Amino acid sequence: DGGITQSPKYLFRKEGQNVTLSCEQNLNHDAMYWYRQDPGQGLRLIYYSQIVNDFQKGDIAEGYSVSREKKESFPLTVTSAQKNPTAFYLCASMKVAGATDTQYFGPGTRLTVL
Amino acid sequence: GESVGLHLPTLSVQEGDNSIINCAYSNSASDYFIWYKQESGKGPQFIIDIRSNMDKRQGQRVTVLLNKTVKHLSLQIAATQPGDSAVYFCADLQDSSYKLIFGSGTRLLVRP
Numbered sequence: 001d002g003g004i005t006q007s008p009k010y011l012f013r014k015e016g017q018n019v020t021l022s023c024e025q026n027l028n029h030d031a032m033y034w035y036r037q038d039p040g041q042g043l044r045l046i047y048y049s050q051i052v053n054d055f056q057k058g059d060i061a062e063g064y065s066v067s068r069e070k071k072e073s074f075p076l077t078v079t080s081a082q083k084n085p086t087a088f089y090l091c092a093s094m095k096v097a098g099a100t101d102t103q104y105f106g107p108g109t110r111l112t113v114l
Numbered sequence: 115g116e117s118v119g120l121h122l123p124t125l126s127v128q129e130g131d132n133s134i135i136n137c138a139y140s141n142s143a144s145d146y147f148i149w150y151k152q153e154s155g156k157g158p159q160f161i162i163d164i165r166s167n168m169d170k171r172q173g174q175r176v177t178v179l180l181n182k183t184v185k186h187l188s189l190q191i192a193a194t195q196p197g198d199s200a201v202y203f204c205a206d207l208q209d210s211s212y213k214l215i216f217g218s219g220t221r222l223l224v225r226p
Contacts, residue, residue: 090157108157
C-alpha cells in the first residue's frame with residue numbers, strides 16, 4: 001500500500017458517537033485525501049489537504065472534520081452529524097499538489113454504525 | 115458537469131483471454147488519467163497512467179489507450195489471470211483542484 005497506513009481496519013460506532021480514523025504516510029507527500037466508498041460504488045472525496053495546517057472540503061464534507069498538524073498525518077473524524085456513516089473509508093496521498101501525479105491509497109478502514 | 119464513467123459494470127472473461135475495460139470522460143481539458151485495480155476489502159492499487167499527449171502506453175501485460183477525439187479511455191489486460199479479478203476504476207486528475215474524479219468501476223470476473 002505504498003507507505004500509507006490506516007487504522008483501525010475495522011471500526012464499530014454507536015449512533016451519536018464521534019470516531020476518528022487515522023491516516024499516516026511516510027512518503028513525504030505534500031497532499032493527502034480522504035474518500036468514502038459505498039458498496040458497489042466509486043470513491044467520493046470528503047476532504048483534502050495540500051499543505052500542513054490547510055485543508056479544503058471535498059464533495060461530501062458534511063458531518064466530517066479533519067486536521068493536518070503534521071505532514072505525515074491526516075486524521076478524519078466522523079461526527080454524529082453524519083447521518084449515514086457506515087462505509088469504507090480510504091486515505092490517499094500525492095507527492096506534489098498541483099502536479100500531474102498519481103495518488104496512492106492506504107488499505108482502508110471499514111466503519112459500521114451499530 | 116465533469117464526469118468519468120464506464121460503459122460496463124461487469125466483464126466476464128475466460129482465463130487466458132484478453133480483457134478490455136472501457137471508460138468515457140466528459141472534460142475535454144482533462145490531461146492525465148489513471149487506472150486503478152481494487153480487490154475486495156482493499157484500497158485501490160495503481161496500475162498505469164497516461165497523459166493527454168500520448169495515445170498509448172504499455173506496462174506489464176497492460177496497455178492503456180487514449181482517444182481524445184471521442185474522449186475515451188481503455189485498459190487492455192493480456193492473458194487475463196484469476197488474480198486479475200477485481201474492480202477496475204479509471205480516474206481523471208483535476209490538476210486545477212488537485213482532485214481525482216472516479217467512475218463507478220467495472221468488475222472483472224475471470225472464469226477458470
